Each structure stands twice: as C-alpha cells, then as structure tokens.
Amino acid sequence: DAGVIQSPRHEVTEMGQEVTLRCKPISGHNSLFWYRQTMMRGLELLIYFNNNVPIDDSGMPEDRFSAKMPNASFSTLKIQPSEPRDSAVYFCASSQGAGELFFGEGSRLTVL
Amino acid sequence: DQQVKQNSPSLSVQEGRISILNCDYTNSMFDYFLWYKKYPAEGPTFLISISSIKDKNEDGRFTVFLNKSAKHLSLHIVPSQPGDSAVYFCAASGADSSYKLIFGSGTRLLVRP
Numbered sequence: 001d002a003g004v005i006q007s008p009r010h011e012v013t014e015m016g017q018e019v020t021l022r023c024k025p026i027s028g029h030n031s032l033f034w035y036r037q038t039m040m041r042g043l044e045l046l047i048y049f050n051n052n053v054p055i056d057d058s059g060m061p062e063d064r065f066s067a068k069m070p071n072a073s074f075s076t077l078k079i080q081p082s083e084p085r086d087s088a089v090y091f092c093a094s095s096q097g098a099g100e101l102f103f104g105e106g107s108r109l110t111v112l
Numbered sequence: 113d114q115q116v117k118q119n120s121p122s123l124s125v126q127e128g129r130i131s132i133l134n135c136d137y138t139n140s141m142f143d144y145f146l147w148y149k150k151y152p153a154e155g156p157t158f159l160i161s162i163s164s165i166k167d168k169n170e171d172g173r174f175t176v177f178l179n180k181s182a183k184h185l186s187l188h189i190v191p192s193q194p195g196d197s198a199v200y201f202c203a204a205s206g207a208d209s210s211y212k213l214i215f216g217s218g219t220r221l222l223v224r225p
Contacts, residue, residue, distance in 0.1 A: 004155070031211060033211075035215075039217075041217065042118075042201065042216055042217030042218050043215035043218075045215075048211055048212065050211070055211070091156070100158045101148075101156075101213060102158075106155055
C-alpha cells in the first residue's frame with residue numbers, strides 16, 4: 001500500500017521566493033496534518049484538516065504560511081515569501097479519525 | 113513553552129543492554145501518550161502507546177511506563193539492538209483535542225555493536 005507521499009523531497013530556494021510543498025495522504029484517511037521539524041523545537045503541528053476542512057491552524061507561524069486541502073487526496077503548504085528561518089523538514093501525516101498517525105518521508109526545505 | 117520535554121538529546125548504549133528514554137510533560141490534561149521512532153530521511157513511525165488509565169504497556173522488547181503523579185514516562189528497550197539506533201519522539205494528546213499530538217524534541221539513540 002502506498003503511504004503518505006510528499007513532494008519535493010528536497011527544496012533549496014532563495015529568500016523571498018515562494019515555496020509550495022505537496023502531500024497525498026493515505027487513501028481513506030480523513031485527517032491530515034502538517035508538521036515542521038527543527039533541531040530546537042522538534043516536531044511542531046502547523047495545521048490539522050478533518051474531512052478537507054481546516055480545524056486547527058494555531059500552529060501556523062505567521063501569515064506567510066498558508067495551507068489548503070482542495071480534496072481528500074491532496075494538500076499543499078505554501079510559504080510566501082520564504083525566509084531563512086523557515087528552513088526545516090516539513091512532514092505531512094494522515095490518520096483515520098483519532099487513530100495512529102502515518103507520516104510521509106518529509107520535505108527538507110533550505111532557504112538561503 | 114514546551115509541554116512535552118525530552119531532556120536528553122542523545123543516548124548511547126551497548127548492544128544487548130537496556131535503553132531507557134525519558135519524557136516529561138506539563139499538561140495534566142494529557143491522557144494518551146505515544147512513542148514514535150524516526151530513521152534518517154524517513155518520517156516518524158508509531159512504536160508504542162499508553163493510555164493514562166494504565167501505568168505500563170509492553171510490546172515485545174519495548175515497554176512504556178507512565179508515572180502520572182510525576183508527569184513522566186519512559187520507554188525501555190530490552191535488549192537493545194543496533195537496528196534500534198534512531199531518533200525517538202515522545203508525544204502526548206488530551207481528551208479535549210485527541211487529534212493534536214504534541215511532540216517532544218526527540219532523543220537520538222545509538223546502540224553500539
């Protein structure tokens with residue numbers, strides 16, 4: 001079975017550029033999460049969708065970050081404009097209800 | 113303000129010995145606790161969990177202990193194997209927001225052959 005699929009795996013961009021990260025959750029899962037991993041803060045929840053609807057976006061750092069889930073099989077996390085402090089690994093995860101979270105392999109973002 | 117803390121960034125143990133990874137939390141509303149394991153260039157994967165109504169849960173070589181009064185949990189791996197070398201994340205959630213897993217910063221375990 002295909003797991004959570006994220007793209008790109010690696011992204012290097014310059015400060016001020018727009019970054020779009022993509023996620024395909026596991027088919028049948030109705031919950032989708034975006035997490036950010038940094039050395040200092042570990043894994044932080046950015047936003048949570050349930051049935052394609054954003055339920056909790058309290059972890060989104062600032063207005064430069066936005067996330068969408070236009071349908072049950074696709075989500076994007078956008079950073080515009082990007083800054084060097086946004087450099088991190090961004091994970092997408094999905095679950096069925098309050099069940100176990102399944103994570104993608106992550107998108108490593110480097111903003112120069 | 114971190115609600116879930118893993119104060120040891122790294123741990124090194126000899127193969128065959130016990131590995132003990134610790135985690136502290138501050139939110140008394142947390143009622144479900146999990147451990148995730150992460151290999152390099154992969155996403156975290158679920159390892160073991162425990163509900164607040166229990167104080168111990170065992171799965172093969174992995175045992176999680178929960179001390180609610182101390183707001184402390186630990187993961188024991190016995191015997192440790194080189195393949196256990198990974199980053200281990202502690203996570204917690206509360207009844208008020210069961211979907212929201214709060215993760216610690218992780219502990220890197222190295223099991224030496």
